Amino acid sequence: MFLQQLINGITLGCVYALIALGYTMVYGILQLINFAHGEIYMLGAYLGVIGLALLQAIHFAPSSPLVLVLTLALFAALIAALWGITIERLAYRPLRGAGRLAPLIAALGISIVLQNFVMHSQGAREKIFPALWAGSGYIFGNTRVSAVQLLIIITSAVMMVGLTLLVQKTRIGTAMRATAQDRVMAQLCGIDANMIIAITFAIGSALAGIAGVLIAAYYGMINFYIGYQAGLKAFAAAVLGGIGTIPGAMLGGLLLGLVEAFGAGYLSSQYKDVYAFLILILFLIFRPGGLLGEQLAEKV
Amino acid sequence: MTRPSLLRRKTGLGGTLGLPAMLLLALVGCSRQSDTIRIAVVSPMTGESAKMGEDISRAVQLAVEEWNQQGGVLGRRIILSIEDDRADPKDAVSAASKVVAQGAVGVIGHYNSSCTIPASNIYHEAGIPMITPASTNPMVTDRGYSSVFRTCGRDDQQGRVEADFACQALNAQRIAILHDKTTYGQGLAGEFRKNLTSTAEVVFAEGVTRGDKDFSAVLTSLKAASPDLVMFGGLYGEGGLIIRQMRDLGVAAAFLSGDGVYDPEFLRIAGSAAEGAYLSYAPSAEGIPAARKFLESYLKRWPEVGPYSLFAYDATNILLKGIELAGTTDGRKVAATIHTNSFPAAFGTVAFDAKGDPVVAPYVMWIVRDGKLVPLDGLPKPVHVETH
Numbered sequence: 018m019f020l021q022q023l024i025n026g027i028t029l030g031c032v033y034a035l036i037a038l039g040y041t042m043v044y045g046i047l048q049l050i051n052f053a054h055g056e057i058y059m060l061g062a063y064l065g066v067i068g069l070a071l072l073q074a075i076h077f078a079p080s081s082p083l084v085l086v087l088t089l090a091l092f093a094a095l096i097a098a099l100w101g102i103t104i105e106r107l108a109y110r111p112l113r114g115a116g117r118l119a120p121l122i123a124a125l126g127i128s129i130v131l132q133n134f135v136m137h138s139q140g141a142r143e144k145i146f147p148a149l150w151a152g153s154g155y156i157f158g159n160t161r162v163s164a165v166q167l168l169i170i171i172t173s174a175v176m177m178v179g180l181t182l183l184v185q186k187t188r189i190g191t192a193m194r195a196t197a198q199d200r201v202m203a204q205l206c207g208i209d210a211n212m213i214i215a216i217t218f219a220i221g222s223a224l225a226g227i228a229g230v231l232i233a234a235y236y237g238m239i240n241f242y243i244g245y246q247a248g249l250k251a252f253a254a255a256v257l258g259g260i261g262t263i264p265g266a267m268l269g270g271l272l273l274g275l276v277e278a279f280g281a282g283y284l285s286s287q288y289k290d291v292y293a294f295l296i297l298i299l300f301l302i303f304r305p306g307g308l309l310g311e312q313l314a315e316k317v
Numbered sequence: 318m319t320r321p322s323l324l325r326r327k328t329g330l331g332g333t334l335g336l337p338a339m340l341l342l343a344l345v346g347c348s349r350q351s352d353t354i355r356i357a358v359v360s361p362m363t364g365e366s367a368k369m370g371e372d373i374s375r376a377v378q379l380a381v382e383e384w385n386q387q388g389g390v391l392g393r394r395i396i397l398s399i400e401d402d403r404a405d406p407k408d409a410v411s412a413a414s415k416v417v418a419q420g421a422v423g424v425i426g427h428y429n430s431s432c433t434i435p436a437s438n439i440y441h442e443a444g445i446p447m448i449t450p451a452s453t454n455p456m457v458t459d460r461g462y463s464s465v466f467r468t469c470g471r472d473d474q475q476g477r478v479e480a481d482f483a484c485q486a487l488n489a490q491r492i493a494i495l496h497d498k499t500t501y502g503q504g505l506a507g508e509f510r511k512n513l514t515s516t517a518e519v520v521f522a523e524g525v526t527r528g529d530k531d532f533s534a535v536l537t538s539l540k541a542a543s544p545d546l547v548m549f550g551g552l553y554g555e556g557g558l559i560i561r562q563m564r565d566l567g568v569a570a571a572f573l574s575g576d577g578v579y580d581p582e583f584l585r586i587a588g589s590a591a592e593g594a595y596l597s598y599a600p601s602a603e604g605i606p607a608a609r610k611f612l613e614s615y616l617k618r619w620p621e622v623g624p625y626s627l628f629a630y631d632a633t634n635i636l637l638k639g640i641e642l643a644g645t646t647d648g649r650k651v652a653a654t655i656h657t658n659s660f661p662a663a664f665g666t667v668a669f670d671a672k673g674d675p676v677v678a679p680y681v682m683w684i685v686r687d688g689k690l691v692p693l694d695g696l697p698k699p700v701h702v703e704t705h
Contacts, residue, residue, distance in 0.1 A: 141367030286535035287524035
């Protein structure tokens with residue numbers, strides 16, 4: 018049972034981590050908590066279902082479910098990135114100089130708009146994602162790892178390594194780090210800060226879009242409401258790890274997934290969400306910077 | 318009293334919109350007073366249960382249109398307000414106040430018991446009859462409000478049917494109970510547990526969160542308790558995911574749930590994992606002409622009939638028939654008329670007891686076979702569920 022809960026927790030944690038990355042990157046650069054980010058993840062899940070319908074319409078039948086899901090993930094990542102850029106351009110950039118409260122409220126507004134947009138355009142009913150690997154998985158003794166769980170863990174790991182390399186080793190990554198440190202100074206050095214911010218939104222949104230497709234494949238059911246809770250959890254994960262730091266978001270996501278799985282498994286599943294937020298509160302009291310964050314006295 | 322001031326404000330608006338708008342407003346103002354009558358349907362139109370609200374409001378809309386085609390009620394055209402309670406008790410109360418202020422003479426709703434109970438206080442005070450098509454919690458009618466009715470059954474009835482089925486037909490020995498912590502889910506699970514015979518042992522009982530998608534952790538613990546039957550009190554979304562994730566984890570136990578899970582969506586979410594699941598629900602409405610006519614015209618406009626669509630259709634017809642029989646829109650007289658008459662409905666003839674519950678609340682067991690919900694006839698035989 019321990020091993021099974023460990024796998025349950027890691028799977029969940031990987032998804033939280035993918036979404037948390039978007040929160041933390043945007044916060045790192047703009048000090049903005051992008052509450053619309055959870056809805057981008059929800060859009061990603063819908064894009065998975067829409068992409069599937071499109072593929073069927075053009076009679077594209079991939080050789081394996083793996084190719085299919087990766088194609089859908091790519092599609093969702095691209096469109097979600099466009100959404101991210103658009104939202105940034107329309108809702109956040111005009112408020113760039115307006116302090117911190119206005120963009121925060123704009124983010125909440127965008128989140129409500131996106132939720133209702135999807136509800137009205139796609140309907141209030143659940144969307145079903147077909148079970149691609151019905152029953153297939155790997156069994157070790159009493160423990161089962163399903164193919165989708167494995168896919169989620171591997172895809173997330175690849176994405177996180179890729180992102181770390183991008184931020185640490187490339188010119189764009191350097192520019193992103195410079196913008197995060199001091200936007201004005203970076204601009205004086207010739208960095209187009211607006212472009213870098215747009216790229217940050219695009220990357221964060223693409224990761225959330227991929228997470229959405231993975232979750233659609235994992236649970237087989239999505240609705241317009243999934244972004245709210247997942248967004249809140251991922252936000253908690255980002256704060257837990259130290260908001261603004263990329264490794265922190267990954268660690269926070271994993272930690273949260275494990276806490277939820279073990280809490281629900283060994284204590285009581287009735288309070289599954291309570292464990293996550295209890296940990297968040299404890300961290301805010303005793304280590305407000307998060308696990309890997311700097312010890313700054315800053316309000317989140 | 319408020320009408321003149323309202324009109325004045327609207328005239329000001331009319332000035333900017335021009336004469337036609339003014340005339341139109343004047344017309345609306347006239348017709349509201351004399352030859353129309355307003356009823357309301359309040360259900361979750363947005364939020365997590367929006368799909369149920371859609372099912373219910375569409376059915377009510379259809380019934381109202383049918384009445385209007387036949388000349389309305391008491392010779393007056395029926396106007397329907399569709400209000401949203403977002404499945405939230407607070408919003409339910411404000412929607413109820415709004416409906417009362419609009420002058421509705423009857424209400425169909427709400428969907429969730431947790432919304433129906435506080436909202437019915439307001440309808441009761443205003444003397445407006447309310448018929449819920451879907452709230453099964455005993456508290457809805459146990460408070461003795463004379464103007465509160467329901468067309469569906471009660472959790473205690475349903476819980477007993479399920480417990481009898483589990484103990485007698487399935488001969489379940491080790492039972493796991495899950496519920497979604499809502500008034501409905503927890504209530505149904507509680508009634509089920511209360512009615513279990515001594516041969517059955519509850520080996521696992523847990524609450525899960527409504528709206529959650531990941532039940533693998535709780536199901537892993539459930540698996541360790543090795544039950545032979547899993548009973549779930551809750552709705553189709555969670556129910557579908559639970560049975561699917563249960564089978565993925567290799568839990569072979571039979572699955573039993575109630576009317577909240579009885580929905581085409583359950584079959585789609587669970588896919589092949591739904592095979593062999595038992596659900597308690599109303600008897601099949603096929604073969605009743607009123608139901609057949611309803612199903613035909615509903616499906617002509619919308620893709621699918623929900624589990625409460627028929628109950629909502631019945632509730633609307635009963636309310637309007639009650640108004641017609643009473644010959645007045647006075648809520649207290651209408652309620653008294655509904656109490657003393659019986660009504661032909663899609664689920665057979667409906668009459669209400671002193672509390673406002675249907676006298677006959679027939680629950681029967683259904684099973685999923687070959688991806689379809691089929692009624693189990695007579696005393697059901699236990700079906701062995703295989704893991705896949």
